[in-house]
Amino acid sequence: MPGQAGPQPLIALRDVTKTYVNGDLAVEVLHGISLDIHAGEFVAIMGASGSGKSTLMNILGCLDRPTTGEYRVDGIDAATLGGDSLAHLRRETFGFIFQSYNLIPSATAAENVEVPAIYAGLSAAARRERAAQLLSSLGLADRMDHRPNQLSGGQQQRVSIARALMNGGRVILADEPTGALDSRSGAEVMALLRRMSDAGQTVILITHDRVVADHAHRLIEIRDGHIVGDSGARRPAAAPAGVAAEGGGDAGALGVADMAEAVKMALRALRANLFRTVLTLLGIVIGVGAVIAMLAIGGGAKQSVVDRISAMGTDLLLIRPAQTNSRTADGVIATLVPEDADALAELPNVAAAVPELLGNVTMRYGNTDYQTQADATTPSFTVARNWPVDRGGFIAPRDEAGYAPVIVLGQTVARVLFPEGVDPMGRYVLVNNIPFQVIGLMQAKGATPYGADQDDVVFMPLSTGSMRVFGKRFVRSITVQVQDTARIDETQAAVQALLEQRHRRQDVQIRNMSSLLETVSATQNTLTILLGSVAAISLLVGGIGVMNIMLVSVTERTREIGVRMATGARMRDILQQFITESVVVSAIGGAIGAVGGLGVAAVLRAFGTPILFSPGPVLLAFGCAFLTGLVFGYMPARKAATLDPVVALSAE
Incomplete structure (x- = not known):
């Protein structure tokens, strides 16, 4: 890597400023920061709350962009990179360890660790093997199938560390990694960070605690958006060859999560709030069931008309004036x-x-x-x-x-x-x-x-x-x-x-019986379409319900979206995930509605109502449910995909 082979720093900031604008008020948080960090360094950036250290970490991790100045990673100017390229850089270069862990509540420890590799295109088998290896090395072999709420704070932070290492983690960004831990768990986490540094990975530690900062080889002090102290490197910063590639395997690939994985994540998210999912399903179930039942009734009525007219005979010509x-x-x-x-x-x-x-x-x-x-x-x-x-x-x-x-x-x-x-x-x-x-x-x-x-x-x-x-x-x-x-x-x-x-x-119109049958059939088809259209309104209402629920889901899972972006998800990955969730819930509702609609039609036939069963209406209704999920899921999915990573991560 360029950062290892020569004097060129892995991370370089030149006169970086960051200004936040709120209406007419502009607040400059960082004031002309210039900083070089070489590969293999263990750096602590220390400062009090409000000093700008978290803002600096967001810029270093490509979660945010500087207002002015230049930021280069491995010689590449981050300002020249688009959204997908920044996502690739976050996925392949950085690993984030957050103070509040930022684990996905509905996923197990192993599934949380696998997230970065999903967006790197690693196969499911390779992901599972790599996650098991990392969790075992961190003493969590017996906790891989536990969800975050079943883990202690120290265990959750170790899961977060394993996730940061999933794709190799050339640069580990740890934001107050011990802030929410007791002293024993904090010591364990710092020992892990020290081992990562000893293995040649670049570790950047953000903290306000001098005791924690003293574990690093280099201490940078920041106050009021200015660097006021830099101890310099305490030892040569040389990372062993091959560190960047370790564990990532196919992590450099630019693939997206395959559809099976997207469906799996969707089912997991829907299961996390089962009652709301059932309410969402209800609108689709009623809509699809009504469409199928109405079309079956209309088809039966049409067949009854045809049979009655045919019983009159097919030997007549009906003559009317034009x-x-x-x-x-x-x-x-x-x-x-x-x-x-x-x-x-x-x-x-x-x-x-x-x-x-x-x-x-x-x-x-x-x-x-x-x-x-x-x-x-x-x-x-x-x-x-x-x-x-x-x-x-x-x-x-x-x-x-x-x-x-x-x-x-x-x-x-x-x-x-x-x-x-x-x-x-x-x-x-x-x-x-x-x-x-x-x-x-x-x-x-x-x-x-x-x-x-x-x-x-x-x-x-x-x-x-x-x-x-x-x-x-x-x-x-x-x-x-x-x-x-x-x-x-x-x-x-x-x-x-x-x-x-x-x-x-x-000046006359002549119709034979077959022509009359065609006309009546066409009229009956129109009535059937009318019935289907009325029933389809309920499907439309169900689609609006899906959109509303998905919008609520996006709001509730904003931080999860930020975590996925921090681990390398691109805009289209987030878009795909939420559209898939919408389509999955609509497809499940469509299947249940199809069975229910056929059941209602069967009951009506038992009571003497003319009913005609055919696969067309079933496929049509199910297809409409699928399309409903696709169409009404797009707006919430786009809202999720266009969130700013920093804003998403800071959401409550």
């Missing part, structure tokens, strides 16, 4: 007329062509009034629509030809108008104050998949409805029943051509 056509004064689209149906009935492969004119009417029987829908149509309706009569008969050709005032009731209308025990057959009802005789009752159809009551309708001859009830000659639709469904497309083309010939323009 919406762009002109309308009559009362808003009716003036396109289709009953004669179009007569012409269509003559086409090959057409079994029936049924025109329909629908409108709302007021029915009255006795003292009961009821509003319902009237369908003026032709005798072929029951065959084309596969809807038979339950009692009596349907409209006959003679009724259509003679404008007969006859009517066929749906079951709902009959039940409302006629009291129990009264047979509606043959009785007269008023339709918009026009008397009609009841000649039949339709079979019950029930509700549509959308909840509409299909039995809330009455039927009358098209001629009667057009002339006497609605006063319109244009029909709303024509239903064409084909004989051979294999030729339905050919028949559709023939129908289109005939209507264009009759109307001299293209």
Whole structure:
């Protein structure tokens, strides 16, 4: 190393000042410090509280930058280094021993020691072996799996020393290492520092205690930001060759913690505050479970719709006027007329062509009034629509030809108008104050998949409805029943051509049953998406909860972040760690929510609700949970990654 091979100092400060600005107030803490420290020296920097010694240590350890002046480490000007390069320098050159130990509470002694090597890219096996070796050499072989709160102060400080040595520790920076220890533990720590110095490592001791400072080979006194005394080196400062590389192995590598290690650290951090983690999980669990359950319900409803429409038959063509056509004064689209149906009935492969004119009417029987829908149509309706009569008969050709005032009731209308025990057959009802005789009752159809009551309708001859009830000659639709469904497309083309010939323009829309199924499916898909979107709101709320909890976690673990930065973590390492924690908690919540959502859907199916299980919604919901953790974890992670190491270490 340059610091060993020649007179060039390992650490050199020239006219270094440090000024802290708080609003309009500027306080200069260091005043033109110039200092050289050579490799292998054991230096004590002594001063009273407020003298600037801790600020000087932060600058020496690249945790802070000088306001003015020059600071060189091994000939490299620290001012020219970016954040990642400074992190590399801290990781490969410095080892920190703090007065308050600064151990990670949720990690064991061995895991605390391994931290610097994680950011150096050392393999897990090599890290464990190196940590065990260091802890054993410091008399902590039987305490490696203990957490900090299970260790005495002296033991915690020895763990801190082992962590400082993990990557080799060319320069050991010890800030009041005995300040929080009893005299016996303090003596043990100083003996360890002396042995490190004897082994050739550079040790810089920050203290206010003269007795502690006397263990060093060189004493530098600082007062009010000025160096007021320097005893000079008491022995040649020559570090043995190979000291810098000892123990680091692959410590010079610039790798980041692998994903498995990041997940392990995330689980450890989440376990440390289990109750808060459960509350965070709850929002994700509810969101994912709701999305899966809602999509399963929507998929089941869609399948039910498709099944019901398919049961009507696939041999129908539904003809409606195009919406762009002109309308009559009362808003009716003036396109289709009953004669179009007569012409269509003559086409090959057409079994029936049924025109329909629908409108709302007021029915009255006795003292009961009821509003319902009237369908003026032709005798072929029951065959084309596969809807038979339950009692009596349907409209006959003679009724259509003679404008007969006859009517066929749906079951709902009959039940409302006629009291129990009264047979509606043959009785007269008023339709918009026009008397009609009841000649039949339709079979019950029930509700549509959308909840509409299909039995809330009455039927009358098209001629009667057009002339006497609605006063319109244009029909709303024509239903064409084909004989051979294999030729339905050919028949559709023939129908289109005939209507264009009759109307001299293209003014109708024709849908066969498969097209209708596609339309209904698309509508149902929209409803399913709507249900999923509503459920996704809870997932969004859960994501906001994750972000809030992670922000709290960053605040609570600010000192831990500072320790990780001091041991060599780069910005992207901290960013990765906190994003991983957010993703892990979201992924766990997503898995639990997926199981819960499937369970809820299964229970609903047991109670008769149409449910469709498919892997798509499960994967979608779980993926959204994962993405939620990634997106909502970024802001807290970035806040953690951009913390200043000095500020983070000084946090309470």
